[in-house]
Amino acid sequence: MKKLYVIKIGGNIIDNEVKLAAFIRDFAAVEGLKILVHGGGKLATKLAADLGIEQQMIDGRRITDAATLKIVTMVYAGAINKNVVAQLQANGCNAIGLTGADGNAIKAHKRNHPTIDYGFVGDVDEVNTGLLKSLLEQNIAIVLAPITHDGNGLLLNTNADTIAQETAKALSSIYDVELIYSFEKSGVLMNADDDASVIPSINPTTYSELKEKQVIFAGMIPKLDNAFAAINSGVSKVIIGKAEQLQQLITGEAGTTINP
Amino acid sequence: MKKLYVIKIGGNIIDNEVKLAAFIRDFAAVEGLKILVHGGGKLATKLAADLGIEQQMIDGRRITDAATLKIVTMVYAGAINKNVVAQLQANGCNAIGLTGADGNAIKAHKRNHPTIDYGFVGDVDEVNTGLLKSLLEQNIAIVLAPITHDGNGLLLNTNADTIAQETAKALSSIYDVELIYSFEKSGVLMNADDDASVIPSINPTTYSELKEKQVIFAGMIPKLDNAFAAINSGVSKVIIGKAEQLQQLITGEAGTTINP
Numbered sequence: 001m002k003k004l005y006v007i008k009i010g011g012n013i014i015d016n017e018v019k020l021a022a023f024i025r026d027f028a029a030v031e032g033l034k035i036l037v038h039g040g041g042k043l044a045t046k047l048a049a050d051l052g053i054e055q056q057m058i059d060g061r062r063i064t065d066a067a068t069l070k071i072v073t074m075v076y077a078g079a080i081n082k083n084v085v086a087q088l089q090a091n092g093c094n095a096i097g098l099t100g101a102d103g104n105a106i107k108a109h110k111r112n113h114p115t116i117d118y119g120f121v122g123d124v125d126e127v128n129t130g131l132l133k134s135l136l137e138q139n140i141a142i143v144l145a146p147i148t149h150d151g152n153g154l155l156l157n158t159n160a161d162t163i164a165q166e167t168a169k170a171l172s173s174i175y176d177v178e179l180i181y182s183f184e185k186s187g188v189l190m191n192a193d194d195d196a197s198v199i200p201s202i203n204p205t206t207y208s209e210l211k212e213k214q215v216i217f218a219g220m221i222p223k224l225d226n227a228f229a230a231i232n233s234g235v236s237k238v239i240i241g242k243a244e245q246l247q248q249l250i251t252g253e254a255g256t257t258i259n260p
Numbered sequence: 261m262k263k264l265y266v267i268k269i270g271g272n273i274i275d276n277e278v279k280l281a282a283f284i285r286d287f288a289a290v291e292g293l294k295i296l297v298h299g300g301g302k303l304a305t306k307l308a309a310d311l312g313i314e315q316q317m318i319d320g321r322r323i324t325d326a327a328t329l330k331i332v333t334m335v336y337a338g339a340i341n342k343n344v345v346a347q348l349q350a351n352g353c354n355a356i357g358l359t360g361a362d363g364n365a366i367k368a369h370k371r372n373h374p375t376i377d378y379g380f381v382g383d384v385d386e387v388n389t390g391l392l393k394s395l396l397e398q399n400i401a402i403v404l405a406p407i408t409h410d411g412n413g414l415l416l417n418t419n420a421d422t423i424a425q426e427t428a429k430a431l432s433s434i435y436d437v438e439l440i441y442s443f444e445k446s447g448v449l450m451n452a453d454d455d456a457s458v459i460p461s462i463n464p465t466t467y468s469e470l471k472e473k474q475v476i477f478a479g480m481i482p483k484l485d486n487a488f489a490a491i492n493s494g495v496s497k498v499i500i501g502k503a504e505q506l507q508q509l510i511t512g513e514a515g516t517t518i519n520p
Contacts, residue, residue, distance in 0.1 A: 050311055070339060078338020079330060082407065082415055086361040090413035096363040096391075101346040103356040103400055131356075134398060138391070140363055147342065153350035155342055 004033040004136065004175035005250070008164035011041035012184045013243045014080055024084065026246040027141075028091035033175065035132070035142045035167060036095075038084060039160040044068075044075040064119035064157040072157050073099075073147055081145040088141060095141040100124075100148030101155060103131040106163065108148035108156050122148040122156025124163065127170035136175075161223075165230050172234030179235050180250070181223070182243035187256035188224070190215055198241075201257045204228065227258040264293040264396065264435035265510070268424035271301035272444045273503045274340055284344065286506040288351035293396045293435065295427060296355075297404045298344060299420040304328075304335040324379035324417040332417050333359075333407055341405040348401060355401040360384075360408030361415060363391040366423065368408035368416050382408040382416025384423065387430035396435075421483075425490050432494030439495050440510070441483070442503035447516035448484070450475055458501075461517045464488065487518040 007027065013019050027036055048055050048071050056063040064072065081097040088095035100106030100122070108122030135142055144167065146160040161181065168179040187198035202210065207224060210216045216224060227238040241248075241255025248254035267287065273279050287296055308315050308331050316323040324332065341357040348355035360366030360382070368382030395402055404427065406420040421441065428439040447458035462470065467484060470476040476484060487498035501508075501515025508514035 073342055074334035074338035076338070077342045078334035078336070082333050082337045082359050082361055085359075086409045086415050087413045089361055089364055089409060089411055094364055096358070097361070098356070099342050099345075101342055101349055101357070103395075104349055104354055131398070131400075134394065135363075138394060140391075149346045149349060151349055153347045155346050 001174075001176040002033060004035070004171055004177045005030055005180060006035045006037065006164055006168040006171070006177060007180045007182065007246070008037040008160055009039065009182050009243050010160075010184070011039045013182065014038060014041035015043070019244065020084075021087065023243050023246065024087045025091055028088055028093035030246070030250065033136045033139075033141075035136075035144060035171075036084070036088075037144045037146070037160050037164040037167065038076075038080055039146060040072060040076050041080070043079060044072050047071050047075055058116055058118070063117070064121050066120070069120040069155060069157060073155055076145040077147050081143055084143050088143070093141055094139060095143050096135055097143040097145065099145045099155070100158065100163075104128050104149075104151070105131055105144070106148045106158075106166070107151055108158055109150055110154065110156060120154065120156050122150065122158040124148060124158065124166040127167050129170050129174060132167070132171060133174055161226065165226055168230055168235045169233040172236070177235045178237045178239065178250075179227075179230055180239045180241075180246075180255075181227070182241060182246070182249070185242065186245070186254065187241045188216065188220060198254070199256050200252075201259055203259045224258065231258060231260050261434075261436040262293060264295070264431055264437045265290055265440060266295045266297065266424055266428040266431070266437060267440045267442065267506070268297040268420055269299065269442050269503050270420075270444070271299045273442065274298060274301035275303070279504065280344075281347065283503050283506065284347045285351055287401075288348055288353035290506070290510065293399075293401075295392070295396075295402045295404060295431075296344070297406070297420050297424040297427065298336075298340060299406060300332060300336050301340070303339060304332050307331050307335055318376055318378070323377070324381050326380070329380040329415060329417060333415055336405040337407050341403055344403050348403070353401055354399060355403050356395055357403040357405065359405045359415070360418065360423075364388050364409075364411070365391055365404070366408045366418075366426070367411055368418055369410055370414065370416060380414065380416050382410065382418040384408060384418065384426040387427050389430050389434060392427070392431060393434055421486065425486055428490055428495045429493040432496070437495045438497045438499065438510075439487075439490055440499045440501075440506070440515075441487070442501060442506070442509070445502065446505070446514065447501045448476065448480060458514070459516050460512075461519055463519045484518065491518060491520050 498518040
């Protein structure tokens, strides 16, 4: 099986022009098949503010009303996605930017929550591996914006971590997939206040121990639960670390590797 | 050779929700390989106004400064392109939305004009027929936004008529291409004030006569010059007419057909 990297970058990179340019150089240099999933960053919030549209948040998630959906579609699928693609091209990496609507790449449904109306937020149903494979096999890197569709004409704002995970899982039937989540810290830390205390690897046994000792807690638990869910669905490896260390994350010299 | 339709719709359709929905139904129903090229419409102008960004126009063309480039990228490649793609999917037509940066589909250079600085406006150099062919052969309709790139990281605002023409010309080495320009009138008119006076077909000889008699004048001349240029570069047929009559334009029951 060929190796495929699915790499998610967060808003902290998107929002920083210098870090983004450096990341794009590093991503362009990654050998082999690759998919980049980008989050949104602060651009959408800023545009909404400039237009006088009020943003509602519940549990750290944006409530996507119709006006916000228009904004995230413009910012994520337009401004961010196309600039990342153009910069990858400038770095000699042929890339194509897609939302879930494009080529029916990722189909989702509008979230149906018993008590909270998240608005136009999508939960992923299906990843179209045929299209993605055909592009990857032409040596085209795929850049996914966190927007999906429901097949009935509705675009849906969708969590970028979820898109990365679902894409990695779906493609693990065809490729040897490594899923890399980059965020602001250097990895999973033994001591949350010490960025040098990276735990180099975690498996199900050590995960249980670390949770019991409350070394891993709060927001890190859903992240790691998702990582193990990906591994249980066929993903070979999940790596969590800093986008600024992309090359070392891939070689295993940095970050935390989640193993089966 | 397989038939390929390259269909350009203008801003008057993009700006009208009802007309756009009807056009999308008709486009989805077109048999065979097809590419849709969309213009911008008034959305970009409106967003610029809402954000207090002043628009400068010279000879009916938007001067694309850095702020305007951001806006057209968001509106054309984000809002319009992705909504058209999602609506095509809803009509059972698998579609993928691209700018020229995506898969290096259309490379351009920043316009170098002796007296006017158009800003970030692109003149097309090359269409990547390999990528377009690979998508078309997967029965995916391609939706092109009027944004290209220069290969050095710069996105460029590019005239949609030109994109349609260059794409049609480039693909005419692989397909039997019919290029359809839709606009607000029913075709090339004998009498500019009478929308029923459509000239059903024009060839180089009748074109010379019509220009001599000043039946064809002003803005229609560059449109027709472009049509003949496309035909001289291998496009089989150019049809000019109303988007509302797409089916009849294809069957030859409406519009003006430009023949070699």
